[in-house]
Amino acid sequence: MSDDDSDFLRSLGPATRAVRAGIARGPEGEHGEPIYTTSSYVFASCEEAAARFAGDSPGNVYSRYTNPTVRAFEERLAALEEGESAVATASGMAAIFGVCVALLKTGDHVICSRDVFGATAGLFGKYLARFGIDTSFVPLADPAAWRAALRPTTRLLYLETPSNPLCEIADLGAMAALAREAGALLVVDNCFCTPALQRPLALGADIVIHSATKYLDGQGRCLGGAAIGAAAPMDELRAYLRTCGPTMSPFNAWVFLKGLETLSLRMRAHSESAGHLARWLEEQPAVEQVFYAGLPHHPGHALAARQQSGFGGVLSFRVRGGREAAWRCIDATRVMSLTANLGDAKTTIVHPATTTHGRLTAEERERAGISENLVRVAVGLEDVADLEADLARGLAAAEAS
Ligand SMILES: *Cc1c(COP(=O)(O)O)cnc(C)c1O
Numbered sequence: 001m002s003d004d005d006s007d008f009l010r011s012l013g014p015a016t017r018a019v020r021a022g023i024a025r026g027p028e029g030e031h032g033e034p035i036y037t038t039s040s041y042v043f044a045s046c047e048e049a050a051a052r053f054a055g056d057s058p059g060n061v062y063s064r065y066t067n068p069t070v071r072a073f074e075e076r077l078a079a080l081e082e083g084e085s086a087v088a089t090a091s092g093m094a095a096i097f098g099v100c101v102a103l104l105k106t107g108d109h110v111i112c113s114r115d116v117f118g119a120t121a122g123l124f125g126k127y128l129a130r131f132g133i134d135t136s137f138v139p140l141a142d143p144a145a146w147r148a149a150l151r152p153t154t155r156l157l158y159l160e161t162p163s164n165p166l167c168e169i170a171d172l173g174a175m176a177a178l179a180r181e182a183g184a185l186l187v188v189d190n191c192f193c194t195p196a197l198q199r200p201l202a203l204g205a206d207i208v209i210h211s212a213t214k215y216l217d218g219q220g221r222c223l224g225g226a227a228i229g230a231a232a233p234m235d236e237l238r239a240y241l242r243t244c245g246p247t248m249s250p251f252n253a254w255v256f257l258k259g260l261e262t263l264s265l266r267m268r269a270h271s272e273s274a275g276h277l278a279r280w281l282e283e284q285p286a287v288e289q290v291f292y293a294g295l296p297h298h299p300g301h302a303l304a305a306r307q308q309s310g311f312g313g314v315l316s317f318r319v320r321g322g323r324e325a326a327w328r329c330i331d332a333t334r335v336m337s338l339t340a341n342l343g344d345a346k347t348t349i350v351h352p353a354t355t356t357h358g359r360l361t362a363e364e365r366e367r368a369g370i371s372e373n374l375v376r377v378a379v380g381l382e383d384v385a386d387l388e389a390d391l392a393r394g395l396a397a398a399e400a401s
Pocket of ligand 1: 091092093094117119120160189191192210211212213214223224225
């Protein structure tokens, strides 16, 4: 695609960008996006080979560096997140690790939300710590705690909003202002909202992270990740990938390209069904409390309503009783899949305290609000009446002790 076409596309609406951005049609005039399953590329002459290797002429060299299908996914995602550049990676964790390795060094300090994805907490707390990069973990929705954790060496603020599984919300504008004041980068994992519902870069974040494995794919088929931001940090990330290797496969990039085409429709449907189920759950006597930012009494509701265009597909609730009641509820469902994944057309249900958050100590879980009676649902695209009936089945089993 020429720069002209790319600028034109970026002036169009998000649904148009999701379908049209990143297409570079080949000489066959194909309408669909081709999958380039090639590890390397042939040059017309030694002169061209030398120029490509030296980086003096644009074009592909080797698929660890660039691949046209991966490039198309990167362009489409950058257009949706309204970022200058996107870099695709082998998984969401590869994107997070890549951003850290590309942009941090020994002696730097990170502040990270306590409620991040488990592997993200491990990445900062265990692996980066070994290389002398220290991380302070703070509550997501407490700006004073973030400010108090600042050090002269703080280089990166890292968060996810909404949080998993309690749907707490961070004020992205306020966090971006704090990062600027501290001379640090604000990195936001936008996995739960996707650009269809929230664009952190427009609110002042420096880098957006994705696990493409979730909603960008939308049907639970492939692992992948991405980072989106200004050209300079993304060039650093690209250089890291070229050297260290966790690149996205062209087949996976193609799956994600097709996933992006239906993203806004899917996110609207996920949000609508999750909202319906959250309101229904609140009326059930077997339910103690429901966590979903779309509910007016949720502490993050006003903020979420301001910075998101929908409340997303993930909700959680506390069943009356303890772990046994929560387990009975989950085990009695017949439509939902008992699995920790999310962002799928298929609804998933899980007991966080003994799965996703099982490695935390009881005290850490208590502090994070992951009680023994908490159940998380990542609402899919089935008929919402069937999902409601499934949860009714679960709650009936929870009550029958
Ligand atoms: C799944 C997930 C990740 C990690 O992504 P992978 O593709 O599994 O490596 C990171 N952040 C969030 C919020 C996730 O849900």
